[in-house]
Amino acid sequence: MIFVTGPMFSGKKAYLKKLLTLSEEEFEKQVAYDILEDVGKTTDIEKLVTALREYRAVILPEMGSGVIPMDEKALQLRENCGRLAVRLAEEADTVIRVVCGLPQVLKGKPEDRQ
Amino acid sequence: MVVLIIGGSASGKSAYGEQVIGQLSQHPVYLATMDSHGKAAQKRIEKHRAMRAGKGFRTLECKDATSILAADMRGQSVLLEDLPNLVANVLFQEVNGSVAEAKQQVRRALSYLEKETTNLVIITGDLASEGLLYDEVTTAYLRLLGELQQEIAADAEEVYEVVAGIPTVLKGVKE
Numbered sequence: 495m496i497f498v499t500g501p502m503f504s505g506k507k508a509y510l511k512k513l514l515t516l517s518e519e520e521f522e523k524q525v526a527y528d529i530l531e532d533v534g535k536t537t538d539i540e541k542l543v544t545a546l547r548e549y550r551a552v553i554l555p556e557m558g559s560g561v562i563p564m565d566e567k568a569l570q571l572r573e574n575c576g577r578l579a580v581r582l583a584e585e586a587d588t589v590i591r592v593v594c595g596l597p598q599v600l601k602g603k604p605e606d607r608q
Numbered sequence: 609m610v611v612l613i614i615g616g617s618a619s620g621k622s623a624y625g626e627q628v629i630g631q632l633s634q635h636p637v638y639l640a641t642m643d644s645h646g647k648a649a650q651k652r653i654e655k656h657r658a659m660r661a662g663k664g665f666r667t668l669e670c671k672d673a674t675s676i677l678a679a680d681m682r683g684q685s686v687l688l689e690d691l692p693n694l695v696a697n698v699l700f701q702e703v704n705g706s707v708a709e710a711k712q713q714v715r716r717a718l719s720y721l722e723k724e725t726t727n728l729v730i731i732t733g734d735l736a737s738e739g740l741l742y743d744e745v746t747t748a749y750l751r752l753l754g755e756l757q758q759e760i761a762a763d764a765e766e767v768y769e770v771v772a773g774i775p776t777v778l779k780g781v782k783e
Contacts, residue, residue: 497772499771499772556616556619556771556772557616557617558615558616558617558618558619558734559616559617559734559735559736559737559738560734560735560736560737560738560739560740561735561738561740561742561746561750562617562733562735569648572616572617572618573617573618574618575618576616576617576618576619576620577618579618579619579771579772579773580618580619580620580623580772580773582772583772583773583774584773589772589774591771591772598776600771600772600774600776601774
């Protein structure tokens with residue numbers, strides 16, 4: 495599995511589309527993205543990990559920057575997002591952080607997985 | 609030696625800090641700076657305690673500069689967890705809001721630690737890249753934290769940013 499992280503709106507999905515050269519239909523089936531709502535609600539990170547590692551690639555933004563929020567829901571989203579990212583990075587063969595549309599390889603080699 | 613580790617919330621920076629200090633010493637000191645007031649704080653403290661269990665840490669609670677300066681740190685390998693808490697405690701409790709005094713106090717505590725300890729690993733947070741403007745007090749706190757981070761990084765042998773549990777090198781070389 496390829497795990498793609500990075501700030502929101504940094505070009506993660508566009509990068510992955512170029513890397514994987516999949517059709518739209520294949521991309522929708524093989525790539526998990528826009529999952530923040532589920533991530534914020536979950537009380538079981540491992541259950542999410544089990545489901546997500548079946549995908550070819552997972553996109554999850556970095557949410558842990560900034561002043562720690564007082565609001566419990568916002569706090570939980572940040573915590574869950576961070577913990578899930580750490581676990582996905584452990585499970586992944588390749589971890590890429592996309593910043594300004596540019597890939598920074600944190601683990602593995604993306605070219606091996608095309 | 610001094611190592612600075614920065615990362616967002618739940619980025620795995622604490623786990624990495626424990627790993628680094630554990631490689632430098634078999635009996636490291638865990639310098640806990642968190643103010644234990646409130647349920648959320650208690651929960652966090654419990655979580656970190658569980659993480660450290662069985663790793664040979666001696667925990668020392670010092671939530672401000674005065675208590676750090678009073679602690680015997682000679683020859684120790686210390687994991688300071690974490691700078692944002694320490695700076696907040698000093699600024700908002702110890703010196704009652706004076707930024708200049710807070711900076712002086714934190715600097716004194718840090719130079720004391722750098723001088724006395726054999727190894728010092730400092731955990732800090734990425735609090736200032738959120739893109740939100742806060743009130744004057746919070747902004748002053750963020751600026752103070754940022755300036756202190758720059759000072760520590762300038763003197764540190766190694767600086768890492770932890771992303772999804774993976775350390776990325778900002779300064780120094782780590783294989």
